[in-house]
Amino acid sequence: xxxxxxxxxxxxxxxxVEKVTAIAARLGVHGDFIRVPQLAKALGISSTSIHAQIxxxxxxxxxxxxxxxxxxxxxxxxxxxxTGASIAAKATEPQQVPQRAREESEVMxxxxxxxxxxRRETSKEFKARIHREVIADMRRKGFDVE
Numbered sequence: 001x002x003x004x005x006x007x008x009x010x011x012x013x014x015x016x017v018e019k020v021t022a023i024a025a026r027l028g029v030h031g032d033f034i035r036v037p038q039l040a041k042a043l044g045i046s047s048t049s050i051h052a053q054i055x056x057x058x059x060x061x062x063x064x065x066x067x068x069x070x071x072x073x074x075x076x077x078x079x080x081x082x083t084g085a086s087i088a089a090k091a092t093e094p095q096q097v098p099q100r101a102r103e104e105s106e107v108m109x110x111x112x113x114x115x116x117x118x119r120r121e122t123s124k125e126f127k128a129r130i131h132r133e134v135i136a137d138m139r140r141k142g143f144d145v146e
Contacts, residue, residue, distance in 0.1 A: 016078075019078055019082075020074060020075060020078050023074070023077070023078055023081065024074055026042075027041075027042050029074060031074075032073060032074050032075075033064075033066075033071035033072065033073055033074065034071060034072045034073075034074055034077055035069060035070075035071055036050050036051065036069075036070050036071075039061075039072055039077070042077075050070075051070070054070060060080065061076055061077060061080045062076045062080075063076075
C-alpha cells in the first residue's frame with residue numbers, strides 16, 4: 001500500500017504532537033489540561049495576575065472552568081504559544097477598579113458660596129452630608145426621625 005501520510009498531512013500532525021509533547025514535558029503536565037499555577041510558571045507571571053485577567057476578560061488564552069478550577073487545554077496553550085503573542089501587553093493594561101473601591105476613592109467637587117474656597121470631599125462624605133441634611137429637613141417639617 002502506498003504511503004499517503006503526505007497527502008493527508010500526517011507529517012504535520014506528527015510535528016504538532018511532538019511540539020505538544022515537548023511543551024507538556026517542559027511544563028510538567030501529565031494530561032490534556034494545564035492548571036493556573038503551572039501556567040503562571042510557564043508565562044512568568046503570578047497566578048493572581050492570571051485570575052485578574054480572566055475576571056476582566058482580557059486573558060488571551062482560551063480557558064475553561066471545571067468546578068472551582070480554571071484550566072487551559074494544552075493544545076490551546078500550544079496554539080497561542082506558536083502565535084508569538086505576548087501576555088505582558090495584556091498584563092500592563094490598566095485594571096478596572098471595582099465599584100466599591102471607586103466610590104470610596106472618588107472625589108467630588110463641592111461648590112460653596114465662595115468658589116475660591118472650594119473643598120473636596122469623597123463620595124462617602126458627600127452621601128453622609130446629604131443624609132444629615134435630609135434628616136434635619138424632615139425634623140424641621142415635623143417628622144419623627146431617629
